[in-house]
Amino acid sequence: MNNKEVKNNVPENLEELKKAASRTSSWRDRIDAIDELGQWKSKQTIEILKTRMINDPVYKIQKIAFHKLQAFGEDVQLPPKKKGDLVKGASKIFLRIKKSLPEGHTYEEFKEKLKKMRLDVYDMYEGEKGTEFDSWLETTWTSLQK
DSSP states (O other): OOOOOOBSSOOTTHHHHHHHHHOTTOHHHHHHHHHHHTTBOSHHHHHHHHHHHHHOSSHHHHHHHHHHHHHTTOOOOOOOOOOSOSSTTHHHHHHHHHHHSOTTOOHHHHHHHHHHHOHHHHHHHHHHHGGGHHHHHHHHHHHOOO
Protein backbone atom coordinates (compact mmCIF):
# COMPACT_ATOMS: atom_id res chain seq x y z
CA MET A 1 0.00 0.00 0.00
CA ASN A 2 1.36 3.35 -1.01
CA ASN A 3 1.18 6.34 1.30
CA LYS A 4 1.13 8.88 -1.49
CA GLU A 5 -0.63 12.20 -1.31
CA VAL A 6 -4.41 11.87 -1.56
CA LYS A 7 -5.96 13.96 -4.31
CA ASN A 8 -9.51 15.30 -3.93
CA ASN A 9 -10.80 14.67 -7.44
CA VAL A 10 -11.27 11.88 -9.95
CA PRO A 11 -8.46 10.19 -11.90
CA GLU A 12 -8.61 10.58 -15.68
CA ASN A 13 -8.59 6.80 -16.06
CA LEU A 14 -11.49 6.20 -13.62
CA GLU A 15 -13.42 3.90 -15.97
CA GLU A 16 -10.31 1.82 -16.65
CA LEU A 17 -9.57 1.57 -12.91
CA LYS A 18 -13.20 0.65 -12.20
CA LYS A 19 -12.96 -2.24 -14.70
CA ALA A 20 -9.58 -3.36 -13.33
CA ALA A 21 -10.93 -3.28 -9.75
CA SER A 22 -13.65 -5.74 -10.82
CA ARG A 23 -11.55 -7.99 -13.07
CA THR A 24 -12.20 -11.50 -11.72
CA SER A 25 -9.35 -13.06 -13.68
CA SER A 26 -6.62 -11.10 -11.88
CA TRP A 27 -6.43 -10.35 -8.19
CA ARG A 28 -3.13 -8.54 -8.88
CA ASP A 29 -4.90 -6.11 -11.26
CA ARG A 30 -7.54 -5.51 -8.59
CA ILE A 31 -4.88 -4.69 -5.99
CA ASP A 32 -3.13 -2.28 -8.39
CA ALA A 33 -6.44 -0.58 -9.20
CA ILE A 34 -7.36 -0.27 -5.52
CA ASP A 35 -3.94 1.18 -4.71
CA GLU A 36 -4.40 3.82 -7.39
CA LEU A 37 -8.04 4.52 -6.48
CA GLY A 38 -6.88 4.99 -2.88
CA GLN A 39 -4.93 8.05 -4.00
CA TRP A 40 -8.06 9.85 -5.25
CA LYS A 41 -10.76 10.83 -2.77
CA SER A 42 -14.08 11.29 -4.53
CA LYS A 43 -17.61 9.93 -4.31
CA GLN A 44 -16.89 7.57 -7.25
CA THR A 45 -13.59 6.19 -5.91
CA ILE A 46 -15.08 5.70 -2.44
CA GLU A 47 -18.01 3.73 -3.92
CA ILE A 48 -15.66 1.49 -5.92
CA LEU A 49 -13.49 0.87 -2.84
CA LYS A 50 -16.57 0.08 -0.71
CA THR A 51 -17.76 -2.41 -3.32
CA ARG A 52 -14.38 -4.19 -3.32
CA MET A 53 -14.24 -4.12 0.49
CA ILE A 54 -17.66 -5.78 0.76
CA ASN A 55 -17.73 -8.06 -2.29
CA ASP A 56 -14.22 -9.09 -3.28
CA PRO A 57 -13.73 -12.85 -2.95
CA VAL A 58 -10.07 -12.37 -1.96
CA TYR A 59 -9.87 -11.22 1.66
CA LYS A 60 -6.50 -9.53 1.15
CA ILE A 61 -8.20 -7.18 -1.34
CA GLN A 62 -11.08 -6.49 1.06
CA LYS A 63 -8.50 -5.46 3.69
CA ILE A 64 -6.60 -3.15 1.33
CA ALA A 65 -9.84 -1.43 0.27
CA PHE A 66 -10.83 -1.11 3.94
CA HIS A 67 -7.52 0.58 4.82
CA LYS A 68 -7.81 2.97 1.84
CA LEU A 69 -11.32 3.94 2.97
CA GLN A 70 -10.14 4.45 6.55
CA ALA A 71 -7.35 6.70 5.26
CA PHE A 72 -10.07 8.78 3.56
CA GLY A 73 -11.78 9.14 6.95
CA GLU A 74 -14.68 6.86 6.00
CA ASP A 75 -16.52 5.13 8.84
CA VAL A 76 -16.22 1.54 7.62
CA GLN A 77 -16.11 -1.90 9.19
CA LEU A 78 -13.91 -4.66 7.80
CA PRO A 79 -16.18 -7.57 6.85
CA PRO A 80 -15.37 -10.87 8.56
CA LYS A 81 -13.38 -13.36 6.53
CA LYS A 82 -15.74 -15.76 4.78
CA LYS A 83 -15.69 -19.39 5.81
CA GLY A 84 -15.82 -22.32 3.40
CA ASP A 85 -15.28 -22.32 -0.36
CA LEU A 86 -14.48 -19.01 -2.06
CA VAL A 87 -16.35 -20.26 -5.10
CA LYS A 88 -19.63 -22.10 -4.65
CA GLY A 89 -19.23 -25.64 -5.94
CA ALA A 90 -15.45 -25.38 -6.19
CA SER A 91 -14.96 -29.06 -5.30
CA LYS A 92 -17.24 -30.05 -8.18
CA ILE A 93 -15.22 -27.82 -10.53
CA PHE A 94 -11.95 -29.39 -9.36
CA LEU A 95 -13.37 -32.90 -9.67
CA ARG A 96 -14.71 -32.22 -13.18
CA ILE A 97 -11.29 -30.99 -14.27
CA LYS A 98 -9.54 -33.99 -12.69
CA LYS A 99 -11.95 -36.38 -14.43
CA SER A 100 -11.36 -34.67 -17.77
CA LEU A 101 -7.65 -35.51 -17.60
CA PRO A 102 -6.23 -38.94 -18.50
CA GLU A 103 -5.64 -41.52 -15.77
CA GLY A 104 -2.22 -41.01 -14.16
CA HIS A 105 -2.00 -37.28 -14.97
CA THR A 106 0.33 -35.14 -12.88
CA TYR A 107 -0.51 -32.37 -10.45
CA GLU A 108 1.11 -29.87 -12.86
CA GLU A 109 -1.22 -31.02 -15.67
CA PHE A 110 -4.21 -30.58 -13.35
CA LYS A 111 -3.02 -27.13 -12.29
CA GLU A 112 -2.52 -26.01 -15.92
CA LYS A 113 -5.93 -27.30 -16.98
CA LEU A 114 -7.61 -25.54 -14.06
CA LYS A 115 -5.83 -22.33 -15.02
CA LYS A 116 -6.86 -22.74 -18.67
CA MET A 117 -10.49 -23.73 -18.05
CA ARG A 118 -11.34 -21.66 -14.95
CA LEU A 119 -8.87 -18.80 -14.63
CA ASP A 120 -11.35 -16.96 -12.40
CA VAL A 121 -11.41 -19.82 -9.87
CA TYR A 122 -7.64 -20.36 -10.11
CA ASP A 123 -6.99 -16.65 -9.60
CA MET A 124 -9.33 -16.26 -6.61
CA TYR A 125 -7.74 -19.15 -4.76
CA GLU A 126 -4.22 -18.07 -5.71
CA GLY A 127 -4.93 -14.59 -4.36
CA GLU A 128 -6.55 -15.89 -1.19
CA LYS A 129 -4.04 -18.65 -0.38
CA GLY A 130 -0.91 -16.65 -1.28
CA THR A 131 2.29 -18.63 -0.77
CA GLU A 132 0.26 -21.62 0.46
CA PHE A 133 -1.60 -21.90 -2.86
CA ASP A 134 0.49 -24.66 -4.47
CA SER A 135 0.52 -26.92 -1.44
CA TRP A 136 -3.21 -26.32 -0.87
CA LEU A 137 -4.09 -27.04 -4.51
CA GLU A 138 -1.93 -30.17 -4.59
CA THR A 139 -3.57 -31.44 -1.39
CA THR A 140 -6.99 -30.68 -2.87
CA TRP A 141 -6.06 -32.48 -6.11
CA THR A 142 -4.77 -35.51 -4.18
CA SER A 143 -7.95 -35.72 -2.11
CA LEU A 144 -10.28 -35.71 -5.13
CA GLN A 145 -11.73 -39.07 -6.00
CA LYS A 146 -11.60 -40.10 -9.66
